[in-house]
Amino acid sequence: MYIEELLLKNYRNYGQLEAHFENKVNVILGENAQGKTNVMESIFVLAMAKSHRTSNDKELIRWDDDYAKIEGRVIKSRGPLPMQLVISKKGKRAKCNHIEQRRLSQYVGNMNVVMFAPEDLHLVKGSPQVRRRFIDMEIGQVSPVYLHDISQYQKILQQRNHYLKQLQVRKQTDMAMLDILTEQFIGASAKIAAKRFEFLRLLQQWAEPIHNGISRGLETLEIRYRPSADVSEGQDLSKMIKVYEEKFDKIKNREIERGTTMFGPHRDDLVFFVNGRDVQTYGSQGQQRTTALSVKLAELELINKEIGEYPILLLDDVLSELDDYRQSHLLNTIQGKVQTFVTTTSVDGIDHQTLKEAAAYRVETGTMERIQ
Ligand SMILES: Nc1ncnc2c1ncn2[C@@H]1O[C@H](COP(=O)(O)OP(=O)(O)OP(=O)(O)O)[C@@H](O)[C@H]1O
Numbered sequence: 001m002y003i004e005e006l007l008l009k010n011y012r013n014y015g016q017l018e019a020h021f022e023n024k025v026n027v028i029l030g031e032n033a034q035g036k037t038n039v040m041e042s043i044f045v046l047a048m049a050k051s052h053r054t055s056n057d058k059e060l061i062r063w064d065d066d067y068a069k070i071e072g073r074v075i076k077s078r079g080p081l082p083m084q085l086v087i088s089k090k091g092k093r094a095k096c097n098h099i100e101q102r103r104l105s106q107y108v109g110n111m112n113v114v115m116f117a118p119e120d121l122h123l124v125k126g127s128p129q130v131r132r133r134f135i136d137m138e139i140g141q142v143s144p145v146y147l148h149d150i151s152q153y154q155k156i157l158q159q160r161n162h163y164l165k166q167l168q169v170r171k172q173t174d175m176a177m178l179d180i181l182t183e184q185f186i187g188a189s190a191k192i193a194a195k196r197f198e199f200l201r202l203l204q205q206w207a208e209p210i211h212n213g214i215s216r217g218l219e220t221l222e223i224r225y226r227p228s229a230d231v232s233e234g235q236d237l238s239k240m241i242k243v244y245e246e247k248f249d250k251i252k253n254r255e256i257e258r259g260t261t262m263f264g265p266h267r268d269d270l271v272f273f274v275n276g277r278d279v280q281t282y283g284s285q286g287q288q289r290t291t292a293l294s295v296k297l298a299e300l301e302l303i304n305k306e307i308g309e310y311p312i313l314l315l316d317d318v319l320s321e322l323d324d325y326r327q328s329h330l331l332n333t334i335q336g337k338v339q340t341f342v343t344t345t346s347v348d349g350i351d352h353q354t355l356k357e358a359a360a361y362r363v364e365t366g367t368m369e370r371i372q
Pocket of ligand 1 (some may be wrong): 010012013014029030032033034035037038041059060061062063257317343345
């Protein structure tokens with residue numbers, strides 16, 4: 001799929017923007033702080049209904065304005081698909097094919113994107129929260145049911161935490177109520193954990209050979225889910241539920257003492273092993289970068305496998321950061337099959353041939369014009 005037209009109104013530093021793109025590499029050139037990332041972010045937000053840089057939607061609205069609007073015409077194998085997202089102080093409204101989508105979980109997934117930005121190194125180096133957010137967003141792109149399940153899970157978690165706090169300060173004493181909340185929590189947890197295990201197994205299948213290729217056959221990559229309770233891959237839901245039940249039974253008193261839910265998908269993590277060692281602890285900068293890149297390229301393949309077409313690739317400020325070998329590996333992988341956006345302050349670090357064939361745009365203080 002590719003985005004053919006992008007319209008922005010009051011988005012970040014863009015008062016008004018109308019841009020047309022081609023189904024190839026689109027290079028967005030400009031000095032610092034002119035609005036290159038803002039364009040990439042707007043395409044990401046149009047697809048995912050949330051930003052990759054902030055969880056505060058109000059930041060997306062141009063200062064002193066009340067709302068921001070992003071519209072896009074996406075061309076899919078089945079035909080054109082108009083997408084629209086309006087962000088106001090009251091919330092978000094989304095339309096797909098001119099039809100209002102009451103639930104964002106139904107909207108997300110119609111247009112698919114993969115973003116690779118400097119922050120993605122945090123995927124390897126950062127906190128478990130970053131990795132959980134990554135898994136949830138990516139599964140959500142190919143599974144609207146998952147987005148629904150995760151929001152249910154979060155609601156139950158909140159309720160359970162609230163009740164545990166009340167038990168902690170003795171505002172409540174009814175243990176039967178805790179048991180009901182625990183049962184609901186376990187049911188929701190098992191669904192999330194099972195889906196995450198499955199997603200990582202598929203991601204690993206794609207990422208392993210890609211990583212091996214980028215490292216010229218020198219490195220193996222393994223991605224493993226690290227659950228906070230002893231559930232494991234391949235267990236059916238009823239077995240997982242049993243494992244959780246035993247765990248929560250054992251720690252009930254400690255949870256009440258602490259007033260919080262101590263185990264579950266909100267405490268799980270994933271680990272990347274390069275040549276058998278945890279790359280977060282033992283990996284070099286280069287290995288961590290290769291790992292993040294392999295995961296992103298694997299996502300392209302996984303989405304293509306799941307939905308039957310490649311997503312749009314957004315490379316924000318990263319292409320010139322890659323050495324020649326990694327850059328050409330990436331470009332060869334996407335060549336001719338993935339619409340790609342590349343931002344850069346200078347074309348110096350970008351492969352000549354790619355540049356010759358690309359469309360190019362210049363961004364300056366919230367305006368964009370085509371220059372090639
Ligand atoms: N809500 C907003 N309203 C108006 N302007 C904003 C808003 N949010 C950010 N900006 C402005 O957008 C500009 C930053 O744009 P962006 O992050 O796209 O930069 P960039 O061109 O990618 O630069 P760099 O190369 O440094 O990453 C800054 O001038 C900032 O002040």
